[in-house]
Amino acid sequence: MSVPGDGRGRRAFTLIELLVVIAIVGLLAGLLLVGVQASREAGRRLTCTNHLKQLALALQNYHTTFAVLPFGVGPDDDKTSATTGSLAARRYSAQTQMLLYLDQLSLFNAINFQVAPFFPYIDAQLGPQGEPGVNYTAGQTVVETFLCPSDRDSVDHRWGANNYRTCNGSSWAGRSGDGMFGQNAGIRYANITDGLSTTAAFSERCKVSGGRDPVDFLSLLVSRPNLWTEQSFHDWCISLTETEARGYFIDANGGKTWLEGNMNWTRYNHLMTPGRQSCKNGLTWEGVGMTATSRHSNGGVVLALGDGTVRFVSKGIDRSLWRALGTIGGGEIVGDNY
DSSP states (O other), X not given: OOXXXXXXXXXXXXXXXXXXHHHHHHHHHHHHHHHHHHHHHHHHHHHHHHHHHHHHHHHHHHHXXXXXXXXXXXXXXXXXXXXXXXXXXXXXXXXHHTGGGTXXXXXXXXXXXXXXXXXXXXXXXXOTTSOOOTTHHHXXXXXXXXXXXXXXXXXXXXXXXOOEEEEOOSSSOSSSOSSSOOBTOOOOGGGOXXXXXXXXXXXEOOOOOSOOSSOOTTTOEEEOOOOOOHHXXXXXXXXXXXXXXXXXXXXXXXXXXXXXXXXXXXXXXXXXXXXXXXXXXXXXXXXXXXXXXXXXXXXXXXXXXXXXXXXXXXXXOOHHHHHHHHOSSOOOOOOSOO
8 A cells, every 4th residue: 555645656657658758759849940940941031032122222223323234244255155254354243333232332442343353364263373363352252142041152262152143034145145134235224125023133043162963953054065956955954864964064163253244153044944954055155044043942033123023933933934034025925923
């Protein structure tokens, strides 16, 4: 017979009950972790959206001042094939021209626009004795407005990286595309006959440097020269597997810098829908599909339109609609359902 209060009448947990309790606690902890991660990504995506909103407003202020939009990339002397650029080329990006309207006056003034971006080292590196180029200090500056916190920090160089890109158009043209930001484009709002509210200005793309294994199609650019048509190029690119991609040359410096208007650093196009692979036809930038990508949980991308509005676009958007958003004068009917 037990005596009240002596503890001998208490029933202990069985092993099964203990395991059930542990399982329930583990399940609740897992659900809590998923919720925390989702909440954090929602915050990162909001920051990303705000950055693109700042860029869209800066673009409007630029046009108000100069009555023209900045070009996507300045002039060079390339012919059919792209090179590393000559010392006389002025391949500056739209981002450099917009610094004045992003509270970056001192950074803008630190850039010497009278020489090539990386003068005198056209390969964008330090000199043979480790000496910096003219714009090296400015180019190292990290501009938070150019970075999306949802993307991982996978760059391994000294340059200020870039996630947000200007739209070159809907085709595989890498220079004078049919979008707002071609090479030396000089587009005015009056030229955008499709309407500012249905024309893409900026979107995002994941940045990378170095690693190619595993193949990260969200950030890498696969190169294969061939006698393509635009459609056969598109079809080949979107059907690429990781194994096939490893057999071709891969550019692994996407988003390396905001300083130059190189297609692999500061511009994109609407040939492929968001989240797809990116490819180019050998060394030429006249055959390239530079896709908008992100690491947001649902795989879509944030898109800034010419009128300053910012929208989230699903990776499942219809291709014809996505291409229509990339043009300034295609006459396509876009509507609001995207």
